[in-house]
Amino acid sequence: MQFDLVRRERASVRMAVLAPLLAIVATGAVAWLIFALLGRDAGYALWVLAVSPFTSWYDFSEVLLKTAPLLLVAQGLAIGFRARVFNIGAEGQLVLGAIFASAVPVYFPDATSPLLWPAMMLLGILGGALWAAIAAFWRTALNANEILVTLMLSLVATQLLNWLLLGPWKDPAGFNFPQSVMFQFEAMLPTLLPGTRVNISLIFAVVVSLAAFVLMQRSLTGYRLVVGGTAPKAAGYAGFSASHAVWLSLVLSGAAAGLAGAAEVAGPLGQLQRSVSQGYGFAAIIVAYLGGLHPIGIMVSSLLMAAIYIGGDNAMVSAQLPQAAVRVVQGLLLVFYLIAVTLVRYRVVRHRSVTP
Amino acid sequence: MTPLEFILAGTLAAATPLLLAALGELVVEKSGVLNLGVEGMMALAAAVSFIVAYETGNHLLAFLAGGVASMAAALVFALPVLSFRANQVAAGLAVGILAGGLSALVGRSYESLTVTALPKFSIPLLTELPVIGGVFRQDIVVWLSVALAFAMAWTFKRTRLGWTIRSVGENPNAAHAIGTSVLGLRLACIAFGGLLAGFGGAYASTVYTPLWADGMIAGRGWIAVALVVFGTWQTGRVAAGAILFGALSLGELVVQATGVNIPSQLLAALPYLATIIVLGLISSNRQRLRMYSVASLGEPFRR
Numbered sequence: 001m002q003f004d005l006v007r008r009e010r011a012s013v014r015m016a017v018l019a020p021l022l023a024i025v026a027t028g029a030v031a032w033l034i035f036a037l038l039g040r041d042a043g044y045a046l047w048v049l050a051v052s053p054f055t056s057w058y059d060f061s062e063v064l065l066k067t068a069p070l071l072l073v074a075q076g077l078a079i080g081f082r083a084r085v086f087n088i089g090a091e092g093q094l095v096l097g098a099i100f101a102s103a104v105p106v107y108f109p110d111a112t113s114p115l116l117w118p119a120m121m122l123l124g125i126l127g128g129a130l131w132a133a134i135a136a137f138w139r140t141a142l143n144a145n146e147i148l149v150t151l152m153l154s155l156v157a158t159q160l161l162n163w164l165l166l167g168p169w170k171d172p173a174g175f176n177f178p179q180s181v182m183f184q185f186e187a188m189l190p191t192l193l194p195g196t197r198v199n200i201s202l203i204f205a206v207v208v209s210l211a212a213f214v215l216m217q218r219s220l221t222g223y224r225l226v227v228g229g230t231a232p233k234a235a236g237y238a239g240f241s242a243s244h245a246v247w248l249s250l251v252l253s254g255a256a257a258g259l260a261g262a263a264e265v266a267g268p269l270g271q272l273q274r275s276v277s278q279g280y281g282f283a284a285i286i287v288a289y290l291g292g293l294h295p296i297g298i299m300v301s302s303l304l305m306a307a308i309y310i311g312g313d314n315a316m317v318s319a320q321l322p323q324a325a326v327r328v329v330q331g332l333l334l335v336f337y338l339i340a341v342t343l344v345r346y347r348v349v350r351h352r353s354v355t356p
Numbered sequence: 357m358t359p360l361e362f363i364l365a366g367t368l369a370a371a372t373p374l375l376l377a378a379l380g381e382l383v384v385e386k387s388g389v390l391n392l393g394v395e396g397m398m399a400l401a402a403a404v405s406f407i408v409a410y411e412t413g414n415h416l417l418a419f420l421a422g423g424v425a426s427m428a429a430a431l432v433f434a435l436p437v438l439s440f441r442a443n444q445v446a447a448g449l450a451v452g453i454l455a456g457g458l459s460a461l462v463g464r465s466y467e468s469l470t471v472t473a474l475p476k477f478s479i480p481l482l483t484e485l486p487v488i489g490g491v492f493r494q495d496i497v498v499w500l501s502v503a504l505a506f507a508m509a510w511t512f513k514r515t516r517l518g519w520t521i522r523s524v525g526e527n528p529n530a531a532h533a534i535g536t537s538v539l540g541l542r543l544a545c546i547a548f549g550g551l552l553a554g555f556g557g558a559y560a561s562t563v564y565t566p567l568w569a570d571g572m573i574a575g576r577g578w579i580a581v582a583l584v585v586f587g588t589w590q591t592g593r594v595a596a597g598a599i600l601f602g603a604l605s606l607g608e609l610v611v612q613a614t615g616v617n618i619p620s621q622l623l624a625a626l627p628y629l630a631t632i633i634v635l636g637l638i639s640s641n642r643q644r645l646r647m648y649s650v651a652s653l654g655e656p657f658r659r
Binding site for chain 1: 392396432435436439440441442443445446447449450451452453454455456457458459460461462464570575578581582585619621622624625628629631632635636637638639640642645
């Protein structure tokens, strides 16, 4: 199959909306094939994965619960991606946020101040931002590639978490499980929707999304970031500093991931656990791209990704599909999206052989 | 065996998965493409080759199956990147996540089974040497990997193929103008890199620690990508870096054996911390890095 890509004069808005939908359809088809090859009832598995999260109020409230961390992390990452700063270690920044926030109830288990959870959120933001700041320093002062450094810092963060949970922070009454003490009531986020586990982290996520919208679409700083990413030379001539963009986007995305981690321990978990991040750091990369790196698009794509998580949980129970199926679907989605999104800027024309 | 002897004897085996994957990534990057899916591709190969080794007992078949599986994942990466000029960072991550998920999916019912590793054989006389003698007692894959490193260094320095790959990475437009098929060559390099990453994963799950578990690649794929930067895109230095990191990963076992009271998590984090530090040291010399790095790395090619 020979074809050429011819650059469009203007990016196609219709294709920009259509690209994620095409990716979803193609992902469904290939996932169906893979599940069938593994000997599962592929149609049923796919239905559980994609549709079941929307069939009951309980399932949908769990989707909303998962949307919050994905949305927070993805909005932060997208700022960097548009400036060509590739923070792929949000996983580690989220873990550090969770650790920093957990320090409060771990060291003050009897405190009852109403300021407890707000303090934890601030510490979480600080923890994530500091972890990302290491990568920013390594990039700006030492010129080290931020992709590798943020990723390595993620692997270090996991070991740090393991050490805390097996050592100094292990719950003495926890039957030797690697987890901290259960947090007191004041350390928990207030519930948003009564009768569900959805807490006010969803509000944090929406506020951060609006802030990201204002920053990226309406402010000069956001404009500079985008110009720096798409036309670094032009940005350089205009006096925009590249290291400023690196610091801003890494610290902002680290802070958002840190807040997500803090909200996880102060929300659905209620304690610090090894499984504090269920791959949110990587899933959020997909959420960011699938949303076209646009704050509004990301709000839609985070809901979709959260649904796939809940669908994955359901599929494990009712369709004997391991959780790893979620990772397969995530990877497929991004591969197909990257193919489809090319059509926003290019037209496909059938190849005519032109002799040079 | 003293700790030093243990480290010297075990270093090459510990380095082999890193070396294979890093050599593969080096070829890919030399052609101007950045593939960040190595970790997932190694994991997929580790699962597939473990299953084949478990079912057939044949290591050759296992390595082939793992290599082919990883190469298939590499071709999935090549499609958006070469045909659709997609962002290489995102495409690499996508294929890494996809392949990692597939590995857990296909390998689930083989979790924590074991297979027999490859036999080690000694080089006569050299093995008798004190202290360093253990270095010369290795399995066949270790020797083949070392030979491959030499062959690759020679290819890039002395052969037409090596020079063509380098020209495609340095200046694809010029290479295209003199009739080189840039996309064809990049496709071949991506496939070859996938094959080697697969061999690395196969070695990890069927020889080095002959068992399969989800997450067993444990960052080796990422370290392999970092090794290419360490080695400033030169085969010899990449290989030396792999051996250094092989030794470092044994530190955990040695310290535990000697009973020194250091938290094992700190030791497990040591290779990652070392990666961060060395990356900073190497990259801070900007001029040298620019001199050796591949000019078109990460840039899609437009005819």
